[in-house]
Amino acid sequence: MEIYRFDKKAGKKITHFESDFIMSRIMMTSKPAHIGCMHLEENGVIGYHDAVVPQLLLIVEGEGWVCGEDEERVHVQTGDAVFWTKGEGHETTTKKGLTAIVIESEELNPSNFMPLRDTF
Template identity: 70%
Template structure:
């Protein structure tokens, strides 16, 4: 399990085309990629399971906890990204609720685009 940041502070200012915004790059793929949005209500759980393919979980709002194979939980919140390799066991849960984008693909390399969370 690896932790990354995609918050505003990890982005870069874009001014091309008269633009004025911050872009936090996340991932680039050439192979088939599945992208979904997960809505976990209060006390929601994504049960303990193995990753079928490499997956990247981007926390958009709310907060929760993730764990890998050891039963040690790590807090996650808006702007955090968690990466699991194929076959890695993991679980996500929240007490207050959270919304997350999940990206699943055989070719995910988040370290090429996002800084590691410290």
């Protein structure tokens, strides 16, 4: 399990075409990708299971805990992106609720676009 950042601090200012915004790059794939949004209510759980393909979970609102195969719980919050490899067991839980975008694809390499969380 790796945890990356996609918050404003991880982004870069874009000025092309007279633009003025910050873009946090996340992913680019040449193979098909499944993208969904998960809404976990208070005390919500995405139960422990093996990732069928590489999976990236982007926390867009709220906070909770994630674990990989070592089952060590790690706190995550808005702006964190959790990456699990194919076959890696994992779970996500929350007490207060969280919303996350999930990207699943045979071809995911978040290190090409995002810094690891602990590098800030």
